[in-house]
Structure formats: structure tokens, C-alpha cells
Amino acid sequence: MQNGIQDDEIVQLLWEREEEGIVQMQKKYQRYCSTIARRIVANEEDAEECINDTWLRAWNSIPPHQPENLAGYLAKIVRNLALSMYTKQHRKKRRGDIMSVALEELSDCLSDGREVSEEMEKKDLTDAIAAWLRGKSREQQAVFIRRYFYMMEIRELAEGLCMKENTVKSILFRMRKELKIYLEGEGIYL
Numbered sequence: 140m141q142n143g144i145q146d147d148e149i150v151q152l153l154w155e156r157e158e159e160g161i162v163q164m165q166k167k168y169q170r171y172c173s174t175i176a177r178r179i180v181a182n183e184e185d186a187e188e189c190i191n192d193t194w195l196r197a198w199n200s201i202p203p204h205q206p207e208n209l210a211g212y213l214a215k216i217v218r219n220l221a222l223s224m225y226t227k228q229h230r231k232k233r234r235g236d237i238m239s240v241a242l243e244e245l246s247d248c249l250s251d252g253r254e255v256s257e258e259m260e261k262k263d264l265t266d267a268i269a270a271w272l273r274g275k276s277r278e279q280q281a282v283f284i285r286r287y288f289y290m291m292e293i294r295e296l297a298e299g300l301c302m303k304e305n306t307v308k309s310i311l312f313r314m315r316k317e318l319k320i321y322l323e324g325e326g327i328y329l
Contacts, residue, residue, distance in 0.1 A: 144163045144167065146167075146208075146209035146210070148163075149163045149164050149167065149209060150201060150205060150206060150209060153197065153198060153201040153202075154201055154202055154205060160198075160201075161194055161197075161198055164194065164197060164209070164213070165194060168209075168210065168213050169190070171210065171213070171214070172189075172190050172193055172213055172214070172217045173186060173190055174289075175214055175217050175218055175221065175289060175290075176189040176190055176193075176217050176218075176220075176221045178221075178289060178290040178291065179218065179221035179222060179224075179225050179290055180221050180224050180225050180228075185221075185224055185228075186221070188224070189217055189220040189221045189224060190217060192220050193213060193216045193217040193220060196216050196220070197212070197213060197216060214288075214289075218288065264322075267321070267322060267325050268318070271317075271318060271321045271322075272284070275314070278300070278310075279310060279314060281300060282296065282300065282307060282310050282311060282314070283311070283314055285299070285300075286307075286311055293307050293308060293311075
């Protein structure tokens with residue numbers, strides 16, 4: 140993602156309503172945002188729609204927002220758009236795709252039976268998970284975030300972190316158990 144122009148320059152262009160900001164943002168983050176969208180929605184056209192909507196949302200939200208971390212800002216936008224699209228398309232059917240599997244894994248941590256993708260948008264849950272994650276090792280944080288934010292498959296995650304698949308599965312299993320206990324202790328969704 141290190142292409143010539145710096146993120147603060149892109150944000151400044153967007154702040155000044157210069158269309159060059161969109162061009163530079165697309166050049167620098169097209170592949171990154173595409174990867175996130177494709178992990179969530181399987182259809183290429185749907186992923187492309189999420190990506191295009193991401194550029195529009197960024198344009199419309201800068202200003203008033205002035206993100207310090209443009210990559211994270213765009214990742215959150217594209218992820219939320221893709222999750223919304225996925226939820227609409229799969230409301231009644233449950234499949235064995237990566238999204239269904241990852242969300243099913245996390246649903247065990249929530250006790251009220253609501254849709255995980257809807258609950259993940261709630262600020263109190265997000266804040267609680269972030270606080271819980273801050274207390275974990277960098278390795279644990281990387282495994283958890285890559286699985287549940289970026290929706291990486293176990294195989295891909297293990298390869299990227301130079302681990303065995305069973306090790307990754309074991310880390311995730313223990314972390315989900317710990318997260319459930321932590322959320323219950325915080326009084327979330329009990």
C-alpha cells in the first residue's frame with residue numbers, strides 16, 4: 140500500500156473537495172479494499188459495488204471526519220458495507236461459506252440469539268471487544284482480527300502467521316471462550 144502519495148495528503152485533497160483525492164485513494168487502496176470485500180461477499184459484482192460505495196462514503200464523510208488512519212477508516216467502511224450486503228442476501232439461508240462459519244463461531248460468545256453481524260455494529264460491544272483485545276498478546280490480536288475483522292480463512296491465516304492450522308484453531312477456540320466470559324463479566328447481552 141506504499142504508493143507515492145501519503146495518506147495525510149489524500150485526506151487533505153478530500154478535505155479540499157479535490158477529485159484527485161478519490162483518484163489517489165483508489166490507486167493506493169483498491170486492492171486492499173477489494174480483498175476485504177471479497178472475503179465477505181462471494182460475488183465479484185457485489186464486491187465491486189461495495190468498493191465503489193466505499194469511495195463515495197469516504198468522499199461524503201471527509202469532511203467532517205479527518206481520519207488519522209486512512210487504511211483503517213476505509214477498511215471499516217468497506218467491511219460494514221460488505222457485511223450489510225451479505226446480511227441482506229443471506230437472511231434466511233445459512234451456508235458453509237467463510238462469513239457464515241466465522242459469524243457462527245462468534246455467535247457462541249453472545250447469549251441473546253441476535254444476529255452477530257448486527258450486534259457487531261453496536262458501540263458497547265465493539266468497545267468491550269477492543270478493550271479485551273488490548274489485554275492479549277500481539278499474536279492473539281493478529282489471529283483474532285484477521286479471522287473476525289478481515290474474515291480470513293484458517294488456512295490463509297495460518298500461512299500468513301507461519302503457524303499450523305490446528306494451532307490457529309486452538310488459539311481461536313480459547314479466545315472465544317475467554318471473550319464469552321469477559322462479555323458476561325461486563326454484563327453485555329446477558
